[in-house]
Amino acid sequence: MSNTFLILKQEYLKRVKKKSFIILTVLMPFLIAGVYGLVIYFSVKDDTEERTIAVYDETSLFLGEFSDEGSTKYHFIPKEEYAGLKSNLKESGYYGVLYIPANIYTSNQAQLISDKQLPMELAEQLERKLSRFIENDKRQKVVEESGIPDLERKLAETRTSVTLSTLKISETGEAKKSSSVVAFIASYSMGLIIYFFVFMYGAMVMKSVMEEKKSRIIEVIISSVKPSQLMAGKIIGTALVGLTQVTIWVVLGGIGLVAVQGFFSPDTAQQMGQSLMESQGAMNPAMTQAAQSNPVNEVMEMIGNLNIPLILFSFVFYFLAGYLLYSSLLGAVGAAVDNDEDSQQMVFPVTFPLILSIMLLFPIAKNPEGQLAFWTSIIPLTSPIAMMARIPYGLPAWELVLSMSLLVLTTIGAIYAAAKIYRVGLLMYGKKVNLKELVKWLRYRS
């Protein structure tokens, strides 16, 4: 036991003290936060570029309708100037020219001319302005012609927007507000996290075994400790490295979250919401109203309605079992081969179920009750990822129990087989290893 501990400590310190580990661990959250931050920043950020758009209006109806908007200014120009502008737009200082043809009421067409690639936002903004103006104008005429009093208000009242809140009835008959979107995000991200960790740390175990075999130190080591102790120390030590990394990320993430909340104060959030609503059409009062009931709370409520203890428990369970299963198999592969090319060949069949389950993660999370989801979450080699994708949606208890028991049994079997292969393989050099050979090793007496 003390030997296992020594190895564990050694493996752990070796990795944690590495510069690359420290850099990756510290930088990763910043990198991710940075990427998301940039995306959010640019989507929220006001377009501050100063632009002046020349407007040539053949209908003369829009004059005055185009008030300056933020950093975009409109300048109405006569026909003569328009003709000249078209040929020397660059020197004119205008950002672009909006041409409103005389027949816009019937053709529903206008033109925006520029020598630059115009931002989509600007075009949308103009389209919205023109459409709204024409629509209002036409409606006004209809209202006047009909002679019905208060028609304008009555029409406005007919506008309807239905919000669907999804409720899920649990086995106890209790209805809870659930959101497929929240569950989907939870499923998908947990599946991904398990995939990355199992893959990354499993590969680390394999590399560590290969390194010992390649440098030939292995013979000295296993003349001091049992191969099983060596393997256990390695696997646990590496798992602790992963745990350390996750802990650091959680702590950094927590700090980051607080910082972000401080930065996006409630005011900013409201602004964000409003500008969003505006762009989606302010003519939709129902939606605006829905947005006013704090969306953050809504999401928090939906998250709260997920079965958090179960999810956390399963996450830890599938994470550990999946890691144990794959790292012991990969450790055995590392022991069986003695060069990198062979290892590539052997790694693929071992990790294939893992890759398969990550490819199927999307369809599984989209339809968590389907046949595909069922089988992949029961079969032990894919279940660590597939089952995690299903749990946020909730599932019958027997399926979970079956999946977990099968996984535990398979993991125990895999560790046992891997230990045998490991023992034989460590001192086997210059032998091309294939499946038949491995089966033979399993039958060796140690």
Place this chain on the structure above:
Amino acid sequence: MELFEARNVEKVFASTKALTNVSISVKEQSIFGLLGPNGAGKTTLIRIINQITAPDQGEIFLEGKKMTRADISKIGYLPEERGLYKKMKIGEQAIYLAQLKGMSHGEAVRNLKMWFEKFDIMPWWNKKVEELSKGMQQKVQFITTVVHRPKLLIFDEPFSGFDPINANLLKAEILNLRKDGATIIFSTHNMGSVEELCDNIALINKSVKIEDGPTDQIREKYKANLFDIRYRGSFEKVEKALGPAYQVIKHTESEKENLLKVKYTNGSSHNQLLETLLPVIEIRAFEELIPSMNDVFISAVEEANKK
């Protein structure tokens, strides 16, 4: 007293026999040479002693008791294929390996510092293995083998990779270790070092032990009744005197003295040979030729292969 004993050890790999009914016993504080051609089964035997593999049959004993897993901390093993963690600092690495053999951290550091000083490699304590020369790595490896003061030391080809100066240093250390109470089993193809160091040997060929015993007795056993005689006088007289019972292998003449290499073919003795020659020549030197371990090795293996 026997420190180590292997009784009737058998080991089969797939279809090849690695060891067939091999027994050896090693006296305390002696140096035991495990000899044999490549692939004879030496490394397998060594791995069995180290509990890396288990024998199919037979038993091994340390200090009179059946060996268990717990005994491996009493063994120091230097494998033929050396290796250390390339990226690890050598001091740190040596401490780790000593701890795996059951030493406490403090004890390991103290002993290691002593050895590092002795081998003049203290300045390399914080260097990584990959920065060291091969010879330096061998020194580190040797230190990690002996630092936990094992009762039984097993060296597989200890001199390979050492230059003659360092090989001598190593030899001296091996003798020192014995003086301090260690028992040593070593396997080598360097027969010169066997003659120099080994008290006893066992010769294994094709999984079978074909010879064992004290080194000098074995050499005695393989002697071919060859004599080197330096004399003054006439060779013709010598030839006449010797007759058919003796066979002249080689004869060289020079101004100062002549050299004769002779072998007796049937039952004769040193004295009879002297008596035959004394009347006819003046004998300046008379020496029986004892075969080197190299000769013993070759003739024993060739004989065994003929059978």
